[in-house]
Amino acid sequence: MENLVQAALATVNYAAIMPSLILTGFGMLLLLIGVFSKPGRTSHIAWISIVGLIVAAVASAQAWSALGATGVEFGFTNHVAQDGFALFFNFIFLVSAALTILMSDDYLKREGYAVGEYYALILFTTAGAMWMASGTDMMTIFLGLEVLSISLYVLAGFFRRDARSNEAGLKYFLLGAFSTGFLLYGMALLYGVVGTTNIANLGMYLAAHKALVTSPMTIAGMLLLLTGFLFKIAIVPFHMWTPDVYEGAPTPITAFMSAGPKAAAIAALLRFLLLGFDSMQAEWTALFWVLAVLTMTVGNLLAISQTNIKRMLAYSSVSHAGYAMVGIVAANAIGMSGVLYYMLAYAFMNIGAFAVLALAGKQGEENLTLEGFAGFGYKRPFLGVAMCVFLFSLMGLPPTAGFAGKFYVFAGAVEAGYIWLAVIGVLNSALSLYYYLRVMVSMYFREPTEDFAWVSMPMGAMICIILAIAGVLYLGVLPQQVMEMAKTAMF
Amino acid sequence: MITVHHYLVLSAILFSLGTFGVLTRKNAIVIFMCIELMLNAVNLSFISLSHYLGNMDGQIFVLFIMAVAAAEAAVGLALMIAFFRNRESISVDDFNLLKW
Numbered sequence: 001m002e003n004l005v006q007a008a009l010a011t012v013n014y015a016a017i018m019p020s021l022i023l024t025g026f027g028m029l030l031l032l033i034g035v036f037s038k039p040g041r042t043s044h045i046a047w048i049s050i051v052g053l054i055v056a057a058v059a060s061a062q063a064w065s066a067l068g069a070t071g072v073e074f075g076f077t078n079h080v081a082q083d084g085f086a087l088f089f090n091f092i093f094l095v096s097a098a099l100t101i102l103m104s105d106d107y108l109k110r111e112g113y114a115v116g117e118y119y120a121l122i123l124f125t126t127a128g129a130m131w132m133a134s135g136t137d138m139m140t141i142f143l144g145l146e147v148l149s150i151s152l153y154v155l156a157g158f159f160r161r162d163a164r165s166n167e168a169g170l171k172y173f174l175l176g177a178f179s180t181g182f183l184l185y186g187m188a189l190l191y192g193v194v195g196t197t198n199i200a201n202l203g204m205y206l207a208a209h210k211a212l213v214t215s216p217m218t219i220a221g222m223l224l225l226l227t228g229f230l231f232k233i234a235i236v237p238f239h240m241w242t243p244d245v246y247e248g249a250p251t252p253i254t255a256f257m258s259a260g261p262k263a264a265a266i267a268a269l270l271r272f273l274l275l276g277f278d279s280m281q282a283e284w285t286a287l288f289w290v291l292a293v294l295t296m297t298v299g300n301l302l303a304i305s306q307t308n309i310k311r312m313l314a315y316s317s318v319s320h321a322g323y324a325m326v327g328i329v330a331a332n333a334i335g336m337s338g339v340l341y342y343m344l345a346y347a348f349m350n351i352g353a354f355a356v357l358a359l360a361g362k363q364g365e366e367n368l369t370l371e372g373f374a375g376f377g378y379k380r381p382f383l384g385v386a387m388c389v390f391l392f393s394l395m396g397l398p399p400t401a402g403f404a405g406k407f408y409v410f411a412g413a414v415e416a417g418y419i420w421l422a423v424i425g426v427l428n429s430a431l432s433l434y435y436y437l438r439v440m441v442s443m444y445f446r447e448p449t450e451d452f453a454w455v456s457m458p459m460g461a462m463i464c465i466i467l468a469i470a471g472v473l474y475l476g477v478l479p480q481q482v483m484e485m486a487k488t489a490m491f
Numbered sequence: 492m493i494t495v496h497h498y499l500v501l502s503a504i505l506f507s508l509g510t511f512g513v514l515t516r517k518n519a520i521v522i523f524m525c526i527e528l529m530l531n532a533v534n535l536s537f538i539s540l541s542h543y544l545g546n547m548d549g550q551i552f553v554l555f556i557m558a559v560a561a562a563e564a565a566v567g568l569a570l571m572i573a574f575f576r577n578r579e580s581i582s583v584d585d586f587n588l589l590k591w
Contacts, residue, residue: 143555163588167589170570173566177567181509191548
């Protein structure tokens with residue numbers, strides 16, 4: 001018995017999970033601090049959570065610089081691998097969590113839900129996302145996914161006296177748990193085929209036993225597993241929950257969900273596709289070709305008819321996931337690292353846009369429509385300009401992050417020979433101009449009906465918007481350095 | 492003689508029943524029970540496959556699934572209570588505030 005314990009302890013490697021360990025530690029600390037704080041006073045909790053994110057970022061940066069020397073840091077009998085891939089995604093999660101927390105404090109006070117648990121839950125979500133990105137075993141990925149999802153269910157339904165938030169939380173919960181069932185059944189079938197839960201071993205086994213690739217159990221397992229992930233990424237036809245949940249959830253949480261957790265699901269999906277289903281690449285590229293086209297087109301077409309800006313951005317986030325899928329179909333160095341780059345760029349631009357929305361809303365957020373935004377750009381020049389920068393980036397116009405991201409993803413598709421896919425992607429970007437420009441038209445070319453006197457400029461949200469603008473412009477003007485990082489991050 | 496195939500077929504039937512229930516039922520709690528049925532069908536698959544393959548991973552996975560399902564139930568029921576307080580119903584027909 002003692003030997004077993006010793007054998008188990010020998011594989012414990014805290015260095016491999018250091019960033020997520022820091023976040024969980026800080027999360028629990030925040031829960032304690034929340035108990036001893038006066039009700040309604042949460043600013044200090046927000047700033048401590050920012051400190052936690054910075055410490056985790058420093059730990060990730062150190063691990064990144066040590067990558068050249070030690071290579072991959074495995075831990076817990078190969079259940080966790082802290083490689084460049086996981087660390088790059090760590091930065092995406094940390095950026096989205098930090099921007100979200102910065103805009104949250106005053107928003108929560110305005111809506112009357114200044115509670116400390118909110119920040120702890122965001123840290124837990126981020127830690128779960130990190131486990132998903134660094135998991136090399138079905139168990140770790142499942143646990144990461146559930147830590148992330150369960151925290152997000154609570155966050156989506158966080159405004160518990162608001163029926164819309166309740167509805168968003170409950171819908172997300174029921175559909176999320178439903179999709180987890182599919183994911184798990186897929187994992188069980190694959191486990192039955194190969195007799196292991198390790199993704200790399202799964203890939204090696206399938207490559208060694210070609211006959212298994214066409215067996216119905218493998219195919220059913222793969223499809224069920226993909227269903228679970230595609231639901232989390234909100235790929236058409238599993239996107240139905242997105243607009244409802246994104247509209248009903250608190251605005252900062254909507255921003256966070258569309259960037260961080262989505263990137264986490266893409267990370268786990270990429271690891272499965274590249275390591276586990278390597279020998280079935282022809283099959284899944286064909287599948288994702290169709291899904292990418294469907295996702296881009298349906299997302300954009302549905303976004304066009306929206307008048308609620310929050311809901312419009314929800315549909316646009318569906319189509320952006322479609323652009324990322326284009327890179328996955330390409331499945332070459334530039335396309336795959338383009339996906340990583342795109343998710344980082346998307347975190348900056350989308351959270352920035354939501355930060356402006358969070359400031360522009362009245363209590364209850366009834367005014368976040370195209371009519372409600374009339375003349376916003378004149379009444380609030382700085383926020384108007386910031387919104388324009390984010391919208392230009394979402395459209396994919398140079399010199400913004402969105403342009404560089406789309407450029408890499410589509411370049412990957414062209415290089416891999418998927419010219420038509422790239423053409424459809426570019427046409428979809430053109431289509432998306434329409435509904436993004438409508439927001440700008442409303443902001444600048446309509447007579448203001450309101451004076452927007454309620455819009456305050458709290459420090460946290462200002463830092464968030466300025467950081468997001470800086471990120472969007474940096475990634476757009478000087479993409480090479482980060483792109484090199486993304487390239488070294490791919491395995 | 493009961494083989495692993497019997498267990499897998501049973502598990503598939505249970506999973507399908509759960510899926511069918513989720514898609515057809517209106518009460519959120521019943522839907523949640525159907526989801527639990529799906530998860531337990533998966534557990535059955537894992538355990539029978541683990542026994543068949545002589546590999547412990549599957550059984551450990553089941554322990555994780557049960558723990559996670561318990562945590563999920565706690566959060567899910569809390570969300571349902573919050574919803575019920577505001578709407579005095581937990582029928583999915585009343586999930587009607589968010590629509591296009």
